[in-house]
Amino acid sequence: MKQYKEILQNRQDAAKKLTEVIPMDKLKDEQWELIAVSHGGLELSTHIKGRLKNRIDILFLEPIMAPNNPECEVARVSETEEIVIQENLIESFEIKLDYVYGEAHRKHEEGILSNIYKFRKGRPFASMKDKVVLLIDEGSETGTKFMTALKTVLAQSPKAVYIAVPVIPSDVLETLEVFVDDIFFLHDIDDYVETSLYYKKLDKIDDETVEKILEENK
Structure with a gap:
């Protein structure tokens, strides 16, 4: 566990490193839908997207x-x-x-x-039918958020579903791999404790930030 402590500076650092393993050309050309499964994942999504025109949303769980x-x-x-x-x-x-x-x-x-x-503002989650979906979070203790998001998205018949997550438990990675087209990650950790341990700084995302991101990316 010690070797993984504070291996990432913050969400921006994690996103920069993830863009080196995510096929960004495909993400742009195929207009992947960036779907966060948490508030932290939503901020991470904005850093992954950068100046691209891909749509960002959050799936509430x-x-x-x-x-x-x-x-x-x-x-x-x-x-x-x-x-x-x-x-x-x-x-x-x-x-x-x-x-x-x-x-x-x-x-x-x-x-x-x-x-x-x-x-x-009352808008329901958009249908992912025939879309290429990238589910995003800053980490994953149990995998339940991703599994719930996967169950939701797969029920809508997407074209493909991927996951992007900087840090993930090794057993959760093995479980999720069965259900997705690919998983883009930086570190799979055997003795995963909690996500905040692997970041030097992981600020809480306030409601105003969530509203602003969704408004800018609707």
Whole structure:
């Protein structure tokens, strides 16, 4: 783990290094859709895009936590109400699926719809049918965000789906590779701890920044 600590300066540094492994000519010529799966991924997307004209958007997701452990995520729901469940945790904690689906509906109504109106002025997530999609995040602890985004996008019949992520756990990389056309990454880490550990600086993205990025790239 020590060899990976603070291996990236910030999101801009991570994006610059990612553009060396992403086929940027294809990204430009095929007009890939840059879809962030988090606020941090959204800022990373702007640095990857640079002066290109590719469209940037964010797919809103909400975590579903264990009923008796607010720090343990057991599932995640997307704005199209696709749900990914961590079955091993559901079984270990003996959580009923009714609870998961109920929480997914509540999180969608209270969190996701609020974000759609706040950040996109009510505009729904655009269809990715026949599009080339690049899903982007600054890191990935469990892979649940990417899996939920993949389930959402693949249901819309895209032409191709890629992932760009600077740091990723080795086991998550192996899991995701099955579902995408390619994954562009800088470091796959066996004993992954948390994403912030691998950046010297990882500022919180405020709501105003999210609104500005989406407004400039709608």
